[in-house]
Amino acid sequence: MSRNRSRKKQLPEMPVRVTIESLAHDGRGVAHVDGKVVFIDESLPGEEVEFVYTEIRRDYAEGKVVSLLSRAVDRVEAACAHYGVCGGCSFQHVDSNAQIRIKQDLLIEQFKRIGKVEIPQLWEPLEGPHWGYRRKARMGVKYVAKKNRVLVGFRERRHPYLAEIDSCMVMHPIVGKRLIALGEMIAGLTVKDKIPQIEVAIGDDDCVLAIRVLEPPTEADKERLRAFGREHRMSICLQPKGPDTIEPLDGEPEVIPTYALPDQSVEFKFRPAMFTQVNYEINRKMINRVLDTLDLNENDSVLDLFCGLGNFTLPMARKAGRVVGVEGDLPLVKHARENARHNGIENVEFYAADLSKDISDQPWANRKYNKVMLDPSRAGASEVLHHFKKWKPDQIVYVSCNPSTLARDAGILVNELGYKLIKAGVMDMFPQTGHVESIALFEKK
Known part of the structure; x- marks a missing residue:
């Protein structure tokens, strides 16, 4: 074995002001320190701090505050005792109103710097609950033999280890307040060291926990799981392999969670591992904003790209003449079709297609649409935008979970494809975190 193995660079121990x-x-x-940019956790513009390095790379460095020498007016004390250790949140030290303003300023800056586009008009931010809002999550599980304890929750900030927390204030309380009880229950299983994660899916009325198991639990284990589920009004499922293997415990009924859009008389059924928005109140407000903006009627033909299980598609179909939804995940497409049937919506079609590839031979791609809706992943939608030359929609509404790729795509739409940015804004889908959900409206010049 070579004796010249690379070693991690020794970090300076003395704080830097x-x-x-x-x-x-x-x-x-x-x-900036000696010309190098440093990203420092839990610090705000204008503050003077002392920090220590947590990582040094060639082009940048990272650090954490060890002493706060001056405080920004927007700084508040974090409400959660685990803040700073748990990596689930990064904005609890910022006043809730300031969080919105910061995210809005970030959106404006990204449009200018990345997209070379000015936002002519800002939407009023969409706001909802600041705590207890999260209904979908993938939580880590770890049996710590030295402590004879099972940890349930999220990873430490900037570390791969699971944080030792007893509650989560952003999770819906049916789960967020039961992490200790959940860990204690798992600690009593024979397979306690063979459970790496739990998929959490909370609907309007039901809570489903899909527990990943690397080895089959015993009958006694299953009875312990059943008892816990009944006590806490949760449906416990097991996931021996991929997401399609999630099944309820033997003898237990399958519980399929749902969420409703009362304003559109639409109800969605979904399975635990399927993507849904984590914040139902903001999701409902977001859908209302999209519908109000597009002002749909029976003469409209709408294309919904990255449609998922039809979160926007089905409510749009309540008003438009025809809506086509396209999604790369085939199981989601199948479920979207099931949801259309469940709601009695017939003027909608769903197709599975990889929107990062050439779609020119797809029948749906060779139709005309006067309005287009996009809600892509963090990677954005740049690969599919050149097809807009063919469709030539009058209006485009773009919902994004990543302002930098939205800004990039806005630059393509405005500077290359001849569209005009009408307005944009942020939606507080993820309070207490740095994640930014945003929306933009484009119209043909």
């Missing part, structure tokens, strides 16, 4: 200049896209403070 800096003034925070701005915020990065993920909410970390930005400063």
